[in-house]
Amino acid sequence: MSEAIDFDVVVVGGGPSGATAATDLAKAGRSVMLLDRAGRIKPCGGxxxxxxxxxxxxxxxxxxxxxxxxxxxxxxxxxxxxxxxxxxxxxxxRDVFDEWLRERAAANGATRVTGTFDHIDRDKDGVATVCYREKRGGELKRVRTCAVIGADGARSKVARQNLEGAERVPxxxxxxxxxxxxxxxxxxxxxxxxxxxxxxxxxxxxxxxxxxxxxxxxxxxxxxxxxxxxxxxxxxxxxxxxxxxxxxxxxxxxxxxLKPLKRWDNGRDVLVAGDAAGVVAPASGEGIYYAMTCGRLAAQAVDAFVESGNPKALKQARKKFMKAHGRVFWILGIMQYFWYSSDKRRERFVKICADPDVQHLTWEAYMNKKLVKAKPAAHVRIFFKDLGHLLGIGRVER
Structure with a gap:
């Protein structure tokens, strides 16, 4: 390379996913720039x-x-x-929580920069240059980096500029x-x-x-x-x-x-995470835990890429996430499509929530972030109760 690299990694977006990725990469010894817009808080139940x-x-x-x-x-x-x-x-x-996460990233060695991402350029060596502005209409700043993590939220500019089909995420x-x-x-x-x-x-x-x-x-x-x-x-x-x-x-x-992107990397040096990757659970809309998990996996994948120079390492983030959570997302997607489609079905859905088996397995899955396999009898009972509700003959004990 004819020019020096400013940062091993530039993370665009300082929400839970981006801040987690920046923290983990800084802890791993990578030089990290965390670029985040000031004063932006996502609507969230928290x-x-x-x-x-x-x-x-x-x-x-x-x-x-x-x-x-x-x-x-x-x-x-x-x-x-x-x-x-x-x-x-x-x-x-989220106002306090997200800032705490960004401060933790800085405390571990990440360089915090307040500004708005504009685009990625490439020099004659093909190295990525992240272009951003510190204020609206301000001078375009430029930093050269080995890799970019786009954690800039839904309808991510990083994703839309670098990943085909990213603009069509529901x-x-x-x-x-x-x-x-x-x-x-x-x-x-x-x-x-x-x-x-x-x-x-x-x-x-x-x-x-x-x-x-x-x-x-x-x-x-x-x-x-x-x-x-x-x-x-x-x-x-x-x-x-x-x-x-x-x-x-x-x-x-x-x-x-409400749907993970089919591809999270550009096959070269860009990887997306969090809302930018679409990792908000359907039906529940839960996103903080999944965003931070995604940020951690993105950090691991980018760390491996920077170490090896092999862009195939970037694919591991999505592969590992979907292996751990893909089935849950699929089930929740079906739930949302069916149960939220009419008030008649919503009424039945709430009835199902009164069932002790449903409540137990729901909280177990929420607390542990995985499908519960330990009680097959409960799953069988829920299956037949769900079937009854789907056919309109379900009855819930009170």
Missing amino acids: AVPPKLLEEFEVPHSILVGKATSARMIAPSDRSVDMPVGDGFVGMVD CVFAYHEVIKSPPSTPEGFDGKRCDVFYQGKLSPDFYAWIFPHGETASVGVGSANKGFSLRGAVEDMRQSSGLTDCETIREEGAPIP
């Missing part, structure tokens, strides 16, 4: 499983709350409580309002419980939520229906839950991908 805290060494002190149950609300307003049992669902504020648009919330309201809000609304009036094709964040709460909704009023749905939820008069701290909206 739920994380205890497994995330353990696996990624996140202290409990970063949590703003611990939910001990979830409530599923059907179109008829019939509700089903799903207590977690001995465990909990951790709640994070998305749900999410909108939420973070509000100051009381411990509870007479209308039913509970600051220790996650409420999930499966109602066509609040989302014709996805779901709506109210998730507690300690002294605040996230009230949000997702839908791919462009003509649907997300703000109107949030307003309705706040009113029905007694939260209308609560102070609104911030409002956020963004697309959320």
